[in-house]
Structures are given as C-alpha cells and as structure tokens.
Amino acid sequence: MGRSPCCEKNGLKKGPWTAEEDQKLVDYIQKNGYGNWRTLPKNAGLQRCGKSCRLRWTNYLRPDIKRGRFTFEEEETIIQLHSVLGNKWSAIAARLPGRTDNEIKNYWNTHIRKRLLRMGIDPVTHNPRLDLLDISSILSSSFYSPTRTNMLGVQSMVNPELLRLAASLISTQRNQNQNFVHQNSQESQFGIPHHSQLQNLDHQTPIQEISSCAPLSNNPSNVPFTSESTNLIEPNVDLHSSFSQFGTLNCQLNDWQKYLDNFIAMDNYGYNQQVINPQSNMTSSNFEFNSHLSNLSTPSSSPTPLNSNSNSTNYINGSSTEDEREISYCSNLFKYEYQDILESNVFV
DNA sequence: AACACGGCCAACCGCCTGAAT
DNA sequence: CATTCAGGCGGTTGGCCGTGT
Numbered sequence: 001m002g003r004s005p006c007c008e009k010n011g012l013k014k015g016p017w018t019a020e021e022d023q024k025l026v027d028y029i030q031k032n033g034y035g036n037w038r039t040l041p042k043n044a045g046l047q048r049c050g051k052s053c054r055l056r057w058t059n060y061l062r063p064d065i066k067r068g069r070f071t072f073e074e075e076e077t078i079i080q081l082h083s084v085l086g087n088k089w090s091a092i093a094a095r096l097p098g099r100t101d102n103e104i105k106n107y108w109n110t111h112i113r114k115r116l117l118r119m120g121i122d123p124v125t126h127n128p129r130l131d132l133l134d135i136s137s138i139l140s141s142s143f144y145s146p147t148r149t150n151m152l153g154v155q156s157m158v159n160p161e162l163l164r165l166a167a168s169l170i171s172t173q174r175n176q177n178q179n180f181v182h183q184n185s186q187e188s189q190f191g192i193p194h195h196s197q198l199q200n201l202d203h204q205t206p207i208q209e210i211s212s213c214a215p216l217s218n219n220p221s222n223v224p225f226t227s228e229s230t231n232l233i234e235p236n237v238d239l240h241s242s243f244s245q246f247g248t249l250n251c252q253l254n255d256w257q258k259y260l261d262n263f264i265a266m267d268n269y270g271y272n273q274q275v276i277n278p279q280s281n282m283t284s285s286n287f288e289f290n291s292h293l294s295n296l297s298t299p300s301s302s303p304t305p306l307n308s309n310s311n312s313t314n315y316i317n318g319s320s321t322e323d324e325r326e327i328s329y330c331s332n333l334f335k336y337e338y339q340d341i342l343e344s345n346v347f348v
Numbered sequence: 349a350a351c352a353c354g355g356c357c358a359a360c361c362g363c364c365t366g367a368a369t
Numbered sequence: 370c371a372t373t374c375a376g377g378c379g380g381t382t383g384g385c386c387g388t389g390t
Contacts, residue, residue, distance in 0.1 A: 016358070016384085038375065054376075055359070090378060105379075106357050 013047045017056055021046060025053055026061055059102045066098025070107055078104060079112060083126040 013021075028044035034057060037050035046053060059065075070078075074096055081092045089101035089108075096104065108123075116123045 014360075036375095050375080051377095052359080059358075087379065101378075102358075110356055 012041075012049050012052075014052070017060075021048070022056070022061060025057060029057060029061075059100045062100075064098055065100065070099075070111075074099070075112065078108065079116075079126075082108065082112075082123075086124075 024044050024046055028040065032043070034040065034054075037054045040046075040050055041048045041053050044053075048056075077096060078092060081095060085091050087105075089105045093099055093101040093104050113123045116126075121127070
C-alpha cells in the first residue's frame with residue numbers, strides 16, 4: 001500500500017485567492033511553518049488542496065519575494081542563464097533571489113522572448129535567426145555546428161550534398177582543435193569558460209593554432225590574439241543619434257572580435273536588422289553601420305522612440321529605457337557569439 | 349460609450365521523480 | 370518489489386485590464 005490521498009479532489013475551491021484566504025494561509029505558516037502541504041489546508045481552515053496552497057505561498061505570499069519590474073541586470077542574467085540552461089525556470093530562479101520560477105517564466109514569454117525575436121535572435125538557441133542570415137554566412141559561420149543547431153531549418157534550404165560538405169569541414173576543424181581546447185578550457189559557473197580565461201588564452205595561444213582555423217571562420221591568419229583583447233565582454237559601442245531616422249552605430253572592434261564572422265546590427269526598434277561581416281566592413285579597427293529607417297515600413301505597433309528629437313550621443317552603459325536596452329542587447333551579440341564559439345570547441 | 353483586441357500574469361494542469369508504505 | 374502519492378517542474382489557460390477603433 002502507498003500513501004493515503006492528500007485531499008479529496010471534489011469540494012475544494014479553485015480559482016483566484018481572496019484576501020481572507022491569503023490571510024489565513026499567511027497566519028498559519030507564520031505560526032506553524034510550511035512543512036506538510038497535505039495537512040496544511042485543513043489545519044489552516046482553507047477549502048483548498050495542498051498543492052494550491054503551496055503555489056500560492058511560493059509564488060505570491062512568501063515574504064522574501066521581490067516585487068516590481070525586473071532590473072536590467074536581472075534581465076541580462078535571465079538571458080545568460082537561459083542560453084545555458086534552457087527552460088529550466090526553477091534553476092534560473094535559484095540564481096535570482098526574490099524571483100519565482102513562475103514570474104521568470106512569465107517575464108520571459110511576455111517580454112524577453114519577443115524582444116529577442118524582434119532583434120533577430122532565436123530565443124531557443126540564442127543564435128541569430130536562420131531566416132535572417134544568408135546561406136553563405138551560415139555555412140561559413142564557426143558556431144553553426146551541426147551538433148548544436150537545428151539542422152532541419154538548414155536542410156530545407158540547402159543542397160544536401162553541400163550540407164554534408166560543410167558538416168565535414170566543421171567536423172574536421174573541431175577535431176583539429178579538440179586537444180588544444182581541452183588543455184585550456186576551465187568552465188564558469190554556467191558551464192561556459194569565463195571571459196577572464198580568454199585573457200589567459202591570449203598569452204598561451206600560438207599563432208599557428210589560430211591560423212589553422214582560418215578556412216572555417218575566415219580569420220585573418222596573420223593576426224594573433226594580443227594582450228589588448230581584455231575588454232572583450234563589453235565592446236566599445238557608441239550610438240550616435242540613435243533616435244533619429246538615420247542612426248549610426250559605431251563599434252570599436254577589439255582584436256578578438258575581428259575573428260567573428262557576422263554581427264547583426266539593428267536599429268533601436270529592433271526591426272531594421274542587417275547582417276554585417278566585420279571583415280568586409282571594417283576600416284582599420286572600426287566599422288560603421290548606417291541604419292536607414294526611412295526605407296522600412298515600421299509596424300504600427302512599434303513603440304514611440306524616446307527622445308525622438310535628440311541628436312546627442314547615447315551611451316549604452318547604465319541605460320534604462322526600453323529602446324536603449326535593445327541597443328545594449330545588440331552589442332551583447334558579440335558576447336553570445338563568443339560563448340557559442342567556445343562551447344562548440346571550434347574556435348580558439 | 350461600447351465594443352474588440354491583445355498583453356499580462358496568477359493559477360491550474362499534467363507529467364515526472366523520489367519517497368513512503 | 371510494487372504501488373501510491375507528495376512535491377516539484379514546465380506548459381498552458383483564462384480572466385482582468387489597458388488601449389485602440
């Protein structure tokens with residue numbers, strides 16, 4: 001015989017909780033704690049099942065729950081963790097004090113997911129969306145490895161023979177670098193090498209190792225990492241006239257960023273997306289992206305730009321408005337690509 | 349003012365796992 | 370060892386509310 005049932009399914013109240021019920025639950029837990037959810041409703045005088053009480057307490061009544069809007073830092077943390085953990089909402093919530101898994105899940109589905117989609121990022125893979133990339137960039141990109149990408153989408157567009165060839169190239173490239181990667185990879189708390197470890201790689205990476213990646217990742221084989229590539233997580237991005245019709249996004253590319261194949265630039269609405277190959281758009285260590293909003297039909301539901309008449313320079317660091325956040329995510333694409341590359345053990 | 353529509357989010361549903369019996 | 374269920378989890382739903390027409 002197993003346990004006896006926790007409660008009768010019939011005759012128990014469902015639906016929204018009343019203030020009176022909340023008070024009963026809070027009073028009881030404050031006096032007796034919340035050890036046994038099975039017997040709690042009866043002891044507390046509630047016509048609810050234990051499961052309903054537990055959810056009400058953990059998602060709403062718990063005193064340590066943080067209320068109000070998610071901060072920019074929390075949002076960034078959620079995106080970072082989701083890129084590693086996926087829809088493990090409880091695991092994500094465990095790293096965000098005061099936030100519940102339910103709250104994070106709701107926030108992801110109603111805010112972050114939509115924002116990433118508008119920015120051209122697949123919210124599942126955290127890679128640039130395939131439907132926004134031309135096929136040559138897909139095949140040349142170092143982080144579109146067949147083991148971690150949904151190849152169904154690719155297969156629908158590509159000659160299978162070409163696909164096999166690309167997969168073979170990537171596989172060969174991975175094998176060539178496998179030993180070196182194992183020697184150098186230390187994992188962060190998220191299972192991803194921390195950016196600080198790249199500083200070590202800067203000094204340890206022989207030029208020959210980098211040049212061996214050249215056919216796959218289009219790296220300039222004669223340019224090694226240098227000790228200057230320490231500022232890699234926060235690329236130096238100035239956004240000039242970001243809210244005018246013709247915005248210019250200037251990115252100062254650090255040495256390590258030159259090795260990336262593609263960079264998706266977008267306007268502050270997230271609607272004007274353009275894949276850029278830094279190699280072909282760079283002059284010296286800069287490249288410039290001109291966003292011509294007037295050429296696009298902006299959806300009627302697009303948000304009204306803040307400071308629409310401003311011609312001043314807007315800095316992304318510490319920004320707090322919705323529009324500025326999207327620009328910040330744009331710059332963080334560098335970071336995501338960097339992580340993907342290290343995860344797939346292709347590029348070092 | 350009335351209605352339609354969509355976004356948000358609290359709560360529920362159904363499944364899984366591990367523990368109790 | 371088999372059965373049963375509590376607790377936990379992710380997915381989904383439905384009602385409320387704000388906004389647009």
